[in-house]
Amino acid sequence: MLEHNFKTGVYEAGCDEAGRGCLSGPVVAAAVILPEDFDNELINDSKQLSEKKRNQLRAVIEKEALCWAVAFVDNSEIDQINILNASYLAMHKAIEKLTKVPEHLIIDGNRFKKYQNIPHQCIVKGDSKFLSIAAASILAKTHRDEYMFQLHNEFPDYDWINNKGYPTKKHRRAIAKCGITPYHRKTYRLLDEQLKIMW
Numbered sequence: 001m002l003e004h005n006f007k008t009g010v011y012e013a014g015c016d017e018a019g020r021g022c023l024s025g026p027v028v029a030a031a032v033i034l035p036e037d038f039d040n041e042l043i044n045d046s047k048q049l050s051e052k053k054r055n056q057l058r059a060v061i062e063k064e065a066l067c068w069a070v071a072f073v074d075n076s077e078i079d080q081i082n083i084l085n086a087s088y089l090a091m092h093k094a095i096e097k098l099t100k101v102p103e104h105l106i107i108d109g110n111r112f113k114k115y116q117n118i119p120h121q122c123i124v125k126g127d128s129k130f131l132s133i134a135a136a137s138i139l140a141k142t143h144r145d146e147y148m149f150q151l152h153n154e155f156p157d158y159d160w161i162n163n164k165g166y167p168t169k170k171h172r173r174a175i176a177k178c179g180i181t182p183y184h185r186k187t188y189r190l191l192d193e194q195l196k197i198m199w
Helices: 051-064 075-081 083-097 131-154 169-178 193-198
Strands: 012-018 027-033 067-073 104-108 120-123
Touching (some): 027 131, 067 083, 075 083, 104 131
Parallel strands (some): 012 104
């Protein structure tokens, strides 16, 4: 069972992001404040759940959370400020959009750039330890996947409907064959050396 709070008796928002390792598309962050009495034993780190289960839980989280928000930072901004800063920015934007001001933040990972004067705690593998971070991981992942499905319709060659922009062989072969799209991250290594030789 995941823990409910790091700090009790305050509005605590869990934060996580999705898409850091992708070759294309945005990085997406979510922030979630859950009610004190919230409990759902199915909620876990989004990577441990099937796509169907994630989408089912997204509906539950969006309905039952005290408040939640999702924010995007696109590939061109990732190229300008780097993926780490883009991840911080996406989390800051998500926190800013919450309808309740959090009094404490718990962040998945080991680094975070302080947001205003709100105290925070970084938790390595927090999405498998705390409910609100796991909920944020589910929202970030499902909202990003939904967006990548839309982009797939525009650029079907890259198989984003399946790889969501991650560096699969099929994705890299499409880059080698068709070039890059306006949604690719130009500062990333888009082709591996083997494919360069092959093509």
